[in-house]
Amino acid sequence: MVQDSKEKLSFFLSSLKDVYTFFFFMGKKSKKMKIFFLISILPVVIALIIKINQFFSDRTPIQGIYIFNNMTVVMYLQFLILLLALFYGTSVCSEEVEGKTLTYLTTRPVAKSAMLIGKYAAYTSLIIILTTIGVTLSFFILNLNDLLNFSLYKILLRDVVVLSLGLICYTSFFTFIGTIMKKSILFGLIFSFGWENVIQYFPGSTQRFAIAHYLKSLLPAPKTGRFSFLMFRLEPSPPLLAVFMLLLITGVFLGLACVLFSWKEYIFED
Amino acid sequence: MTIKEKGYAHWDGEFLDKKFPWWPITRYGIKLTFRKKFFKLVFPMSLLPAVVFLAGIYVSERLEDFKFMFRDSVPFLQIDPAYFKTYLAESFMIFIMLITVIFCGAGLISDDLKHNALQLYFSRPLKKRDYFLGKTAVIVFFLFILTLVPGLIFIIMKLIFSGSFKFFLSYPWLPLSVIAYSVLVTAFFSFYTLFISSLSKNRRYVAILIFGIYVSSDIFRAIFYENFHNHYFSLLSISSNIQQVGAAIFNQKTPHPIHWILSLLVLTAICVLAWFVLKKKVRGVEIVK
């Protein structure tokens, strides 16, 4: 019995690896990924412009790490990772149904759950790589004069981890949405830029119904002044609880997506 | 003559020009949009601001009856061009328009590209111009419901509620402003949406791009302004440009201290770029590289 379970697990993991490799390769090669790469390095261009301006400006420059922190929140946390997770999360299932390529995948000796998790993992890792490249380059450009200050690297690491957690969690949620809904993008946009933003302005426990709440709980509370409105009324959860909640949300939605994907039949539209 | 000796048989007769060959495309586009359940839910909600503003016009004529509700002055209820500008050219309304064009416009060309339908269109007595007109009219239909129709209804209702032409005589140019702004914003969103829709066969991707480009343009403006304190960066933002031009059309103070003509030029440039891309992308035969 134990042996049997072990074999099943090993087969599942091997399937997962095969699916992951297939979709990682395909995702990497796709035109859309190249366009998203360009979009995700736009903050790098902004950082570059700001830095060049600082060189030629007489004004006292704003600290690089300050701009970097704000860029992480404004550009990445509140915009780019949502957009990337929304597109790639919903793509996990919708792409195959819309493109009518699901048949090729579901007629292989691979469990549907392995198919879904493998593709989710491939896309999530690709968008984590995209984001990390953008964030890291922005960091180095903005902190060019302070690169020997090693305490700053902790901030970079923290931000990369928070954004990655965000991508993992949001992509899992949108993967679930993609398996359950046909027109998932509009729901996703309203959720990402409506619900996720509005709910944070509610006091008490209400804001805990947003994924963004747990992500922002992992970032330091901003000083009053510029950009502080972005964390308006944040009543942060303890970091450990925030990480736990993010992982729990990921697990729950990925699990639900697997169950749905395994049992739902997808009929292609003509 | 044997078949092999025959060339293509050219049509020697006359082509009968239909008056509105683009109309079936429009009708079908509108019908398809209304088939979406989610749209049926969201679209009536997008008309809520219009209902609220209409109620405002009503209240403005019955201030005496509603006095108990307002302790101090109620500047909000002054019905003037600023009131119209607040409804039509503030960011919330522009955002509603954006969501609407994502619903009705994302798939307009991309779905045709996906299903290789362009050659079917152009194998009929339909010119490229008719195709674009047909597609644009879908967006025009929905955006006019959000802009032109409420704008004109506000004016008519104000005249009816007040029982005089005083309002009209005070602002005789206001109907023209409403029309001009509605046409401008609709034209911009039509070009913007069709342009992005022609870039991909994937409707979801198009929807993301329509939204992403709009929002990112605003984020860029915010970041650059925060760092450089230069108002000219508002030209980077689609929303700011529309608001600038909107304020000028309604004879109001522009939100950024730069000339509104610059914003109009930026919006026009986007439309021109979109037109060139559309002309290149939409053709009967797909060329595979």
Add this chain to the structure above:
Amino acid sequence: MKPIIETQHLSKWYGNVLGLSDVTLEIEPGITGILGPNGAGKSTFLKLITGQIKPNIGTCSIKGKRIWNNYPLFSFIGFCPEQDAFFDELTGWQFVTGLLRLHHYSSAEREDKAQKALEIVELVEDKDRVIKSYSRGMRQRLKFAQAIAHDPEIIVLDEPLNGLDPLGRRKIIRLIKSYKGEGRTIMVSSHVLPEIEAMTKRIILIHQGKIFAQGDIHYIRDLIETHPHIISIKCSDPRRLASNFIQEEFVLNVKFSSAEKTLLVETNNRDKFFSLIPSLSVKNNIEVEEITSPDDNLQAVFDYLVGK
């Protein structure tokens, strides 16, 4: 022979639309043709037996095991879907090797199997081109390649000849027939009768979601024995022969064909009719040059059964 594919009272609805109704079948190794007009339920049937969709009523099993959500079975199944859909940004080679990866083959095995499959469908020269640059025929062959690349025991082909030129059709037909000899179970669907006829004599006729007939074409002919059957006789004196036929109860109609000296006889008892011809011919000294049955093909069987 033990059936490989079994269905019991298989039924499927799409909302209010009936896809398939109460289909009970046993399919043995060899080539089986699924025949029916567009919208008859062929694709629904093939999707059900490949576990793409689940039945509303009934069961479907392959090698005695239910197919829905039973992924290990797909090691034995190769499916060529009807839709012209691909991962367009991949090359033909990447497409086939990528899908072989999902069968857990090693890199060397993948390359070997993909090479063989592409050789069979004659796409080796174009294997490094992106799929979106392929012609319709090439795409069709590529679909076929992915279905056979892992050397499956059961091959299910949904309209495999769609979009192929006559030469391409002949190649694929020859290929499908070559697989028959290897003890495989092959199911091919089509709405074009000569295509199926060229591949197999074992057919399943589907119309409006129901199985009209199943078996060898001659078995089906027996099934429709009561239906009129037209036989063409080319002879020296068709009018005299006709005068003899009209006295028989099983002869329903006699016509003279526009072709020279040809008689068309409609009968509801083919066996009796054929046994009568030699005696009449000898008795009346009529020289019979040719006896053919113009409707002894799938089209005629199909037309009879669907009541055309």
